[in-house]
Amino acid sequence: MYLPKLEQFHKYKEMDEGVLGIFDTPEAIMHAAEKTKEKDYIGFDCILPYPVHGIDEAMGTPRSGLPWITFFAGIFGCTIGILFQYLTHAHDWPLNISGKSLNAWFAYVPIIFELTVFSAGIYTVAALCFLSGIPKATRRILHPDLTSHKFGLWIPKSAKGYNESDVVSFVKSLGGSEVTVVKPENQK
Amino acid sequence: MSLTQAVRDKLDIPDLVTGGKSLKDVTVDIAKPNEDFPTKLWWNTFLLVLTITLIDVAIIGYLFYEGLYLLGINNPVGWGFFVVNFVFWIGIGHAGTLISAVLYLFRQGWRTGINRAAEAMTIFAVLVAASNLILHVGRPWLGFWLFPYPNERGPLWVNFRSPLIWDTFAVSTYLSISMVFWYLGLIPDLATLRDRATETWRKNLYNILAFGWVGSARAWSHLEIVSMILAALSTPLVLSVHTIVSFDFAVSILPGWHTTIFPPYFVAGAIFSGFAMVVTLMVIAREVFNLKNYITMKHLDNMNKIMMVTGLIVGLAYGTEFFIAWYSGNEYEGFAFWNRAFGPYGWAYFIMISCNVLSPQVFWFRKLRYNIPVMFVASLVVNVGMWFERFVIMMTLNRDFLPSSWAMYTPTLFDYAMLIGTFGIFFTLFLLWCRIMPVIAIAEVKTVMPQKEGAHH
Numbered sequence: 001m002y003l004p005k006l007e008q009f010h011k012y013k014e015m016d017e018g019v020l021g022i023f024d025t026p027e028a029i030m031h032a033a034e035k036t037k038e039k040d041y042i043g044f045d046c047i048l049p050y051p052v053h054g055i056d057e058a059m060g061t062p063r064s065g066l067p068w069i070t071f072f073a074g075i076f077g078c079t080i081g082i083l084f085q086y087l088t089h090a091h092d093w094p095l096n097i098s099g100k101s102l103n104a105w106f107a108y109v110p111i112i113f114e115l116t117v118f119s120a121g122i123y124t125v126a127a128l129c130f131l132s133g134i135p136k137a138t139r140r141i142l143h144p145d146l147t148s149h150k151f152g153l154w155i156p157k158s159a160k161g162y163n164e165s166d167v168v169s170f171v172k173s174l175g176g177s178e179v180t181v182v183k184p185e186n187q188k
Numbered sequence: 189m190s191l192t193q194a195v196r197d198k199l200d201i202p203d204l205v206t207g208g209k210s211l212k213d214v215t216v217d218i219a220k221p222n223e224d225f226p227t228k229l230w231w232n233t234f235l236l237v238l239t240i241t242l243i244d245v246a247i248i249g250y251l252f253y254e255g256l257y258l259l260g261i262n263n264p265v266g267w268g269f270f271v272v273n274f275v276f277w278i279g280i281g282h283a284g285t286l287i288s289a290v291l292y293l294f295r296q297g298w299r300t301g302i303n304r305a306a307e308a309m310t311i312f313a314v315l316v317a318a319s320n321l322i323l324h325v326g327r328p329w330l331g332f333w334l335f336p337y338p339n340e341r342g343p344l345w346v347n348f349r350s351p352l353i354w355d356t357f358a359v360s361t362y363l364s365i366s367m368v369f370w371y372l373g374l375i376p377d378l379a380t381l382r383d384r385a386t387e388t389w390r391k392n393l394y395n396i397l398a399f400g401w402v403g404s405a406r407a408w409s410h411l412e413i414v415s416m417i418l419a420a421l422s423t424p425l426v427l428s429v430h431t432i433v434s435f436d437f438a439v440s441i442l443p444g445w446h447t448t449i450f451p452p453y454f455v456a457g458a459i460f461s462g463f464a465m466v467v468t469l470m471v472i473a474r475e476v477f478n479l480k481n482y483i484t485m486k487h488l489d490n491m492n493k494i495m496m497v498t499g500l501i502v503g504l505a506y507g508t509e510f511f512i513a514w515y516s517g518n519e520y521e522g523f524a525f526w527n528r529a530f531g532p533y534g535w536a537y538f539i540m541i542s543c544n545v546l547s548p549q550v551f552w553f554r555k556l557r558y559n560i561p562v563m564f565v566a567s568l569v570v571n572v573g574m575w576f577e578r579f580v581i582m583m584t585l586n587r588d589f590l591p592s593s594w595a596m597y598t599p600t601l602f603d604y605a606m607l608i609g610t611f612g613i614f615f616t617l618f619l620l621w622c623r624i625m626p627v628i629a630i631a632e633v634k635t636v637m638p639q640k641e642g643a644h645h
Contacts, residue, residue, distance in 0.1 A: 045405055047403045047404055049211065050376070061409060064409050070417050088336065089345070107349035108348060110435070111353070113424075113428055114358050117365065132410055134399040135399035141382075144384065147403050148383065149215060
């Protein structure tokens, strides 16, 4: 049976201290991600201007678990839709209209559907915001080109076996065109 | 050359981004209209539509100070231009969701060039539609009564079996899901604009709008899944919204309205008019913002084909309605349709037929599908026709069961002002949006460019 795993809800980690390597092509970043995974720098990340397909496998991050949130939020919205209409029409304010059943549930379907979709959509997006660490207005921007045409490899200080000079030479060996050591104090 | 590119060349599949652009060029080209000072053309158009909007707001104020008697509505035609406008605008909105959601699910790469503008069109069209829905109740300040909430009037709840309440739920769900879908897609692009900004005020503005997006692969992986989920949720939603709008008519017992064909017929009409509006806007946008490499003739060709197909579906629906009215042997149903075509509003019926059924037939010819002036005129004509379709449906009310209660509906100046005003509001919002946010999804366009090849495993 397919069950949600905790690692599917991988969270964005702040980029305060570590090493940033900049790459020029999607191929280079794919290659770099694979090598970094082999090196076992746990918690590393790639910064991409657009979703490069296949990067998840290269980095070893599991598929997002957000569909589970959608599923349960949808069931929640559906239940609310049924209960709300039933309780208001059959209990709190029953009206006898041409002797029809108080629980004429066929007429409830449009609103049940809308509430299901609404709840599934909104809760999923809320979960996405939580996992992606947005909104946050005061966030450090490592390099302006990373949202346009460059690709970044980020190895945080918290990674296992992190050693600044080793990591710098490792990123350089991967072909990073620009390698910078990021420290909290040189934050702009 | 990658294998995919070789196959594309062999099969003569045109590139979705032409002009040999690099990733950087894409960013620069699309961000340009947001970064430059607006042109004179933009200012003139904006001031014109803003004036229309302000006049409209003043007229709405006066209308509600005086009362709805200023409008042409009467008994039996209790639903005037407000509901015509409501159905028209909500239909316009549907193409945006269709492009962003349905084409996403079908992996149509060409949607990336047009989806952003189409989604924005959806939001503004639905806002305009919702305002008409609120205004048509006559006392808009009591519009919140449409929502179920615990109140002080005893155990008084809204009637969940009423199509008006279904509308409320459908439109508000549609608006919120569309807005969320649109904004999520915008976040990475706003981050691009933030990182390119040189002035402080601009940087601060986009910093707030971009929510602090950095483009982490972990966040992208969630965002991609959520886009897919929202697309999957919006697809039935878009069908449900117009189905429910059609229920406003179809669950009544009025001949000509009480038909099961209404939901699919309305949905097809919505897609038809929405695509026409997208073509109108895209033809202008690619010209004004110099985006011909991103909104290519292929994009327009595809949209024209969709317009033609939906036009045929709508034509089939008109025919089916007539056939069933005759075949059912129901005298009242038969009269309703005879009255539509040959009654006092027959002229509107024939405008509808010629605009909606005949005019899209020009798109059978490849040469005309690739002809900008032809498609521009055709898209405008289709929009006029689709407005008249809703008008014709509404005018079914003027002759119902009892000849003693028949009456004509004559729109007053206020009705026309409201109609023009809806266009004013829509274009004001759209023009403002074009200045602040990218008209093309920067990140999404990059995923369909040849450069992304090699990223595949």
